[in-house]
Amino acid sequence: MTYTIRLNVNGKEHTVEVPSRRLLIDCLRYDLGLTGTKEGCSVGVCGACTVLMDGKPISSCLALALFADGKEIVTVEGLAREDRLDRVQQAFIDYGGFQCGICTPGMVVTAKALLDENPDPSVDEIKEWMMGNLCRCTGYYKVIESIQGAARRKRQAGDSDEGL
Amino acid sequence: MSYGKIGQPLGRVEGPAKVTGEAKYTADVLLPGMIWGKVLRSPLPHAKIVSIDTREAEQMPGILAVLTAKDLPDLLIGRRVYDMPVLAKDQVRFIGEKVVVVAAEDPDVAEDALAYIDVEYEDMPAVFDAHEAMKPEAPLLHPDYRSYAHAPEKFFSDIPNVHSHVTWELGDIEKGFALAKQVFEHTFNTPAVHQGYIEPHASVVAIDPDGRVNVWISNKMPVRARELLADVVEIPQERIVVHLAQIGADFGGKGSLMDAPLCYHLAKRTGRPVKMVMTYTEELMAGNPRHPTSVFLRTGVTEKGQIVARQAKVVFDSGAYAAFKPVPFVNIPGAKDAAGVYGTPHIRIDAYSVYTNCVPSGHFRAPGDLQVNFAVESSMDMIAEDLGLDRLEFRKQNLLKDGDWVPGGPQLEEVRVAETLAAAVKASSWNQPKSQPNRGLGLAVSHRLIGTGEANTQLTLKEDGTIQVLTPVPEVGTGAHTILQQIVAETLFLPLDQIRVETASDIFKTDSGSGASRVTYVGGQVVQQAAGELMKLILAVGAKGLGCAENEVVFEGGRVVHSDSDGSLSLAEVAKIGGDGKSALRVKKSLNLSEGPPVTTFTAQVVELEVDPETGQIKLLDVVTAHDVGTIINPLGHQGQIEGGLLQGVGFGLIEELRMEDGQVSTLNLGDYKLPNIRDIPPLTTVLVEEEVGPAPFHGKAIGESSITPTGAAIANAVYDAVGVRFHDLPITAEKVYWALRQQSGGKG
Numbered sequence: 001m002t003y004t005i006r007l008n009v010n011g012k013e014h015t016v017e018v019p020s021r022r023l024l025i026d027c028l029r030y031d032l033g034l035t036g037t038k039e040g041c042s043v044g045v046c047g048a049c050t051v052l053m054d055g056k057p058i059s060s061c062l063a064l065a066l067f068a069d070g071k072e073i074v075t076v077e078g079l080a081r082e083d084r085l086d087r088v089q090q091a092f093i094d095y096g097g098f099q100c101g102i103c104t105p106g107m108v109v110t111a112k113a114l115l116d117e118n119p120d121p122s123v124d125e126i127k128e129w130m131m132g133n134l135c136r137c138t139g140y141y142k143v144i145e146s147i148q149g150a151a152r153r154k155r156q157a158g159d160s161d162e163g164l
Numbered sequence: 165m166s167y168g169k170i171g172q173p174l175g176r177v178e179g180p181a182k183v184t185g186e187a188k189y190t191a192d193v194l195l196p197g198m199i200w201g202k203v204l205r206s207p208l209p210h211a212k213i214v215s216i217d218t219r220e221a222e223q224m225p226g227i228l229a230v231l232t233a234k235d236l237p238d239l240l241i242g243r244r245v246y247d248m249p250v251l252a253k254d255q256v257r258f259i260g261e262k263v264v265v266v267a268a269e270d271p272d273v274a275e276d277a278l279a280y281i282d283v284e285y286e287d288m289p290a291v292f293d294a295h296e297a298m299k300p301e302a303p304l305l306h307p308d309y310r311s312y313a314h315a316p317e318k319f320f321s322d323i324p325n326v327h328s329h330v331t332w333e334l335g336d337i338e339k340g341f342a343l344a345k346q347v348f349e350h351t352f353n354t355p356a357v358h359q360g361y362i363e364p365h366a367s368v369v370a371i372d373p374d375g376r377v378n379v380w381i382s383n384k385m386p387v388r389a390r391e392l393l394a395d396v397v398e399i400p401q402e403r404i405v406v407h408l409a410q411i412g413a414d415f416g417g418k419g420s421l422m423d424a425p426l427c428y429h430l431a432k433r434t435g436r437p438v439k440m441v442m443t444y445t446e447e448l449m450a451g452n453p454r455h456p457t458s459v460f461l462r463t464g465v466t467e468k469g470q471i472v473a474r475q476a477k478v479v480f481d482s483g484a485y486a487a488f489k490p491v492p493f494v495n496i497p498g499a500k501d502a503a504g505v506y507g508t509p510h511i512r513i514d515a516y517s518v519y520t521n522c523v524p525s526g527h528f529r530a531p532g533d534l535q536v537n538f539a540v541e542s543s544m545d546m547i548a549e550d551l552g553l554d555r556l557e558f559r560k561q562n563l564l565k566d567g568d569w570v571p572g573g574p575q576l577e578e579v580r581v582a583e584t585l586a587a588a589v590k591a592s593s594w595n596q597p598k599s600q601p602n603r604g605l606g607l608a609v610s611h612r613l614i615g616t617g618e619a620n621t622q623l624t625l626k627e628d629g630t631i632q633v634l635t636p637v638p639e640v641g642t643g644a645h646t647i648l649q650q651i652v653a654e655t656l657f658l659p660l661d662q663i664r665v666e667t668a669s670d671i672f673k674t675d676s677g678s679g680a681s682r683v684t685y686v687g688g689q690v691v692q693q694a695a696g697e698l699m700k701l702i703l704a705v706g707a708k709g710l711g712c713a714e715n716e717v718v719f720e721g722g723r724v725v726h727s728d729s730d731g732s733l734s735l736a737e738v739a740k741i742g743g744d745g746k747s748a749l750r751v752k753k754s755l756n757l758s759e760g761p762p763v764t765t766f767t768a769q770v771v772e773l774e775v776d777p778e779t780g781q782i783k784l785l786d787v788v789t790a791h792d793v794g795t796i797i798n799p800l801g802h803q804g805q806i807e808g809g810l811l812q813g814v815g816f817g818l819i820e821e822l823r824m825e826d827g828q829v830s831t832l833n834l835g836d837y838k839l840p841n842i843r844d845i846p847p848l849t850t851v852l853v854e855e856e857v858g859p860a861p862f863h864g865k866a867i868g869e870s871s872i873t874p875t876g877a878a879i880a881n882a883v884y885d886a887v888g889v890r891f892h893d894l895p896i897t898a899e900k901v902y903w904a905l906r907q908q909s910g911g912k913g
Contacts (some may be wrong), residue, residue: 015581018223021272033559035192036185038361038412041834048362076185076344085183093179098801099808100641101182102363102412108183134834137641139807140842142800 005069009034010078018065019091025049025063028075036076040134047133050106051075057113059132076105081102084090088150090110098145099137107133111147120151169653169660170862173800176647177665178410178639190366190380190409194528195437198368199228200271201423201430202440204264204448205280206256209521209827210290210303213263217282221266224280226273231265242487243388243420243460245327247306248524250396251427257305257484258521259828260450266663267430267438277328288352289522292827294481295458297325297520297623305484305519319493327486327518328495332571334503340473341508344464347473348547351460352539354876356453356481356822357815359528360839363412364447369427369545370437377404380870381424384414384640386669387620387679392421398430408667414640414678415812416527417452419604420488448837450528451828452488453822455496455517456481459539464510469553471562476502476513478536482521488526488647489517498532500572502798504540505581505609506562511571521827528678529809530869533612534816536875538894541608542876545884555881556589573613574762578857580792581669581766583784585609587851588768588790603785604886608874609768614859614866615680618756619687620672621650623694624751625702629722629736630662631695636669637678637687642868643801644683648691651861655695658722662735665849671752681866684797686757688861694753701749706733709741761859766792767870769810771846771878775886780902782818782883784846787875791851794858794865806850806871813875815840818895 001020006013028034028051030064037060040048044059051060052074053067056081079086088111091097098104107130114129116122121129122164126147170674181187182666218230240246252263267273289303296302302324309315309327315344321329329713341347368380371533383389386406394401423440430438442451444631457480464473478499486494499515515532548558563581570576585607589595594605620633633652645665652663669675676682699719707714708725710731717724725732733741743749789810796802819838823830831837858865876894884890889904 013757019272029192030194030752033194034185035188035194038189038363040364040412041440043444043833043835046362046444047298048420061529066766076183079186089180089183092183093175093462096175096804098176098179099183099801099804100363100413100639101178101187101410102361104182105185131844132841134362134839134841136362136415136812136839138804139809139810139811140845141807141848142804143842152861 003066005066007068008072010074020066023061024063024065024068025060028060029066034075034077038102038105040102048103048106048112050133052109052113055113057110060121074109076109079108086112087116087153091146091150091153094147095146096142097138103133103135107135107143113149114147115154119154167862168652169650170795170797171799173327173645174685174798175800177649180514186364187410189363189412190368190382191441193368193409195370195429198437198439199267199269199434200274201265201267201426202271202274202278203262203426204281206252206259206261206263207287207524209808210288211256211257211285212288213252213256214284214286216264218264219294220280221277223435224277226268226270227266227277228269229267229845231429231433237398240312241421241425242452242485243391243490244492244729245486246317248485248487258523260523261484265430265488266427267434270321281730290827292520292522294479294518294520298323299323302460305521313832316493319495327482327517327519327590328517330495330515332500333511334569334571334900335510337473337510337512341464343466343472345467346465348463348543349540349551350546351458351892352542353458354456354538355894356456356523356525356526356824357453358448358453358822358837359415360418361413361419364442365418366420366441367422367427368437368439369424371431375403377428380409381406381407381422382411382418382677384418384638386638387636387672387675387677388584388677389421393424393428396425406669408638411640416531417531418640419490419527419679420452425869430461430466436586443610444834445832448822448832449505449525449673449907452524452671454528455525457535457538459502461502461539461543462755463543463547464704465551469551469558469561471506471508474503474508478502478513478515479826480515480517480523481522482517483520483522483524485524486517488524490527494557497531498530499535501533502536502540503571503609504537505564506608507564507568513571515625522824523829529812530612530873533610533873535610537610537873538876538880541874542880545881546890556607559585561899574760576764577762580853580855581609581611584766584790584792586855587853588770588788588878591790591849591851592770592786592788593772594770602777602886603770603772604882605770606752606878606881606885607768607770608877608881609766610873611766612681612866612869612873613760613764614685615678615682618674618754619690620675620754621691621694622671622750622752623698624737625698627737627739629734629738629739631656632663633663633665633691634668634671635665635687636667636672636675637683638667640678642678642683642805643798644678644687646801647797648687651688651692652695655692656699657719675834683869685860685865685866686755690753692749692861693755696753698749701743701751702735705741705743705749706738709733709738710823738815763857763859763870765865765870767874768876769878771882772800773879773882773886775883775901777905780898780899780905782896782898784814787846788849788851789871790853791870792853793867794860795856795863797862797864802867803850805867807848809844809869809871810875811845813872814844814846816894817876817879820896
């Protein structure tokens with residue numbers, strides 16, 4: 001059984017025909033070609049597949065594509081504005097918040113959602129929010145520094161600033 | 165020394181691609197007409213295959229091919245010894261072994277078809293423990309081992325199922341024990357642990373109409389992968405192009421072909437590009453985890469507390485195949501460190517790699533080092549206590565010194581273990597009075613010799629004046645490409661953005677790839693040498709262009725300058741002049757180092773922790789990691805290696821275990837197989853004991869496999885200090901501590 005769904009991904013409307021069992025991650029990666037979102041554990045533990053659905057982080061490997069019908073999805077490809085990286089993305093580069101980069105799409109999307117909700121998180125708040133995103137390379141210390149760095153830069157730039 | 169580009173904490177050259185999702189990993193490769201392969205795996209640990217019936221699956225709509233061993237060349241493969249079939253032929257040897265492969269346009273359809281394949285098996289006796297497998301009555305997994313290609317005759321053994329027995333010796337072990345006043349014997353065990361990279365193995369093969377075979381594979385040594393693939397699918401290497409993709413971490417585990425041969429056969433059968441991506445469950449049941457290991461130590465100590473003899477018997481559970489072991493002796497090199505960082509005149513180490521009906525084991529960051537270090541450093545505390553000596557003083561008294569030999573290594577120079585240990589102790593609360601009950605401190609020390617091997621590069625001055633650095637080493641996550649860029653920029657006095665590191669595998673015939681902490685050392689030297697030669701070419705061509713002699717030009721401010729006049733040429737102008745016949749200025753270079761330098765690197769760690777006596781839960785209160793380092797090329801990447809390795813060491817010490825019951829892995833997803841998460845990180849202090857004495861370019865040293873090694877032992881020693889329970893096996897889970905405390909207090913639980 002296939003269904004037609006309409007979803008907005010990174011500001012762009014898509015109409016896709018999907019079988020009922022199609023997972024959102026496969027819809028994004030293979031129907032829409034947005035391979036920035038990664039599949040690691042496939043059981044909602046590692047967080048590599050995290051995308052924002054109506055602003056909230058979800059594991060796209062656990063969600064059916066049908067659930068995204070009529071929703072707004074933001075993936076890692078949707079964070080940068082034109083050629084300007086989002087502050088979170090730039091901070092992950094500058095503070096060494098990744099090594100192999102496979103968890104990074106999920107990390108930056110989750111971190112973006114955190115800073116949207118809490119612009120000045122404490123270390124404990126960062127840990128609480130990010131504990132669903134596994135990283136085997138960094139030991140997380142530089143993930144925390146990256147998120148703190150992004151938050152600090154935002155504060156220093158003030159309210160008028162957009163993006164970087 | 166002060167440098168321009170060396171020593172800067174630089175973000176990654178591939179950073180923007182990785183944070184935007186543009187970076188392509190093998191699973192991200194999408195090709196027109198691409199189809200998917202899925203495998204049916206053995207449910208039995210050891211069985212004869214009586215029959216395979218694939219008829220029903222073949223007739224299912226959407227199924228494009230179903231292959232069994234009879235459809236493939238009758239060949240075995242492996243990273244060194246060729247002992248593993250691409251699909252099981254007459255028998256299966258572990259739960260998870262590949263038996264049938266199916267291809268379909270839709271991966272779900274391929275997966276569905278697996279349920280319609282009938283395989284009839286006949287059970288064979290199985291063995292799940294390496295020590296059991298070494299007994300005369302044990303079933304033999306590979307009676308024909310000696311006839312396998314690349315099986316190293318020198319290391320054959322008459323012990324059942326031992327496919328490699330390696331011995332390292334120093335001095336005379338009998339004489340050593342004769343000198344000893346007391347002899348101690350201890351045994352320690354560690355389980356299989358998975359590398360835990362978040363990217364499961366993936367392979368894509370597309371065959372062009374002219375027969376060219378395009379391969380994308382999550383493999384850290386693509387040149388070697390091409391060699392191996394050519395062997396197992398029986399085509400000339402020259403027809404294969406391995407396209408380098410990003411690798412979603414390696415940690416030693418991504419050196420094999422995995423499903424690439426199956427992708428090739430399916431592509432050949434169907435005429436379509438084929439992708440196979442292992443699920444994480446497949447990774448956990450049939451990846452290539454760290455070897456389950458048992459370490460027996462016999463230590464002879466004089467009356468004055470001097471270690472004079474160390475005998476070690478290290479037994480590695482190789483699993484059903486040795487195919488994932490890359491080194492020529494097909495054993496695990498870390499066993500040679502069974503005397504630790506202690507100058508011991510008489511040593512004998514025997515390492516046995518043993519077939520069992522378990523998951524085939526492979527390499528994981530510092531292979532063998534962790535297992536052996538846990539044993540050595542635990543035993544140091546135990547011996548010190550038995551002798552009534554302070555555990556730090558006992559260590560200090562026995563530390564390696566300049567001029568000491570280490571098993572399988574060189575006569576050491578620039579030994580800085582005492583300084584490293586002192587730095588770790590100083591930065592910790594070691595010398596403070598014990599604060600509270602159930603709190604404890606533990607320390608452990610390790611060393612690691614830098615890896616050798618072959619590295620290649622090709623440097624080209626491009627017409628836009630940039631330098632293209634081609635490397636066959638993929639970026640596995642270590643920051644290798646950024647380091648190569650820094651080394652070339654420093655050598656040529658050019659800005660970083662004028663150096664472009666790119667990958668290519670097909671212009672190099674052989675290469676060791678990434679591993680053994682080799683890349684900065686060997687790969688760094690080869691690009692440094694090539695950059696020096698390219699500069700000579702640039703100056704020669706520049707002089708010609710300026711109409712003067714070569715000794716009249718200098719390289720200044722990124723230009724070739726005639727010292728006697730105002731004349732100068734930019735690199736772009738030099739490139740346009742070109743070499744003879746206007747050829748591009750290019751240097752291709754190879755460097756093969758078979759012997760390592762006499763300088764090793766030391767790590768000392770102090771762990772402070774608290775045990776909850778009610779639950780057995782261990783909380784790490786403070787970790788100090790001290791490293792003996794040379795010139796640090798990229799401090800950001802260097803610290804990242806320390807932190808990442810350390811947390812893997814914490815996982816090894818406290819939580820990680822690929823649990824197996826009769827060969828069946830029971831931790832089959834990342835919910836059951838626990839990796840440390842962000843809330844598991846301990847407060848960490850890093851101490852760098854710096855001196856410019858390293859063998860890598862600009863006197864650098866290796867760091868990638870240092871911090872992971874001593875953590876398990878430091879934790880075990882701290883647990884003993886806290887609650888008086890000595891653990892001989894890792895991980896030290898809350899559950900184990902809980903039961904041990906119950907037993908200690910005489911309770912029945």
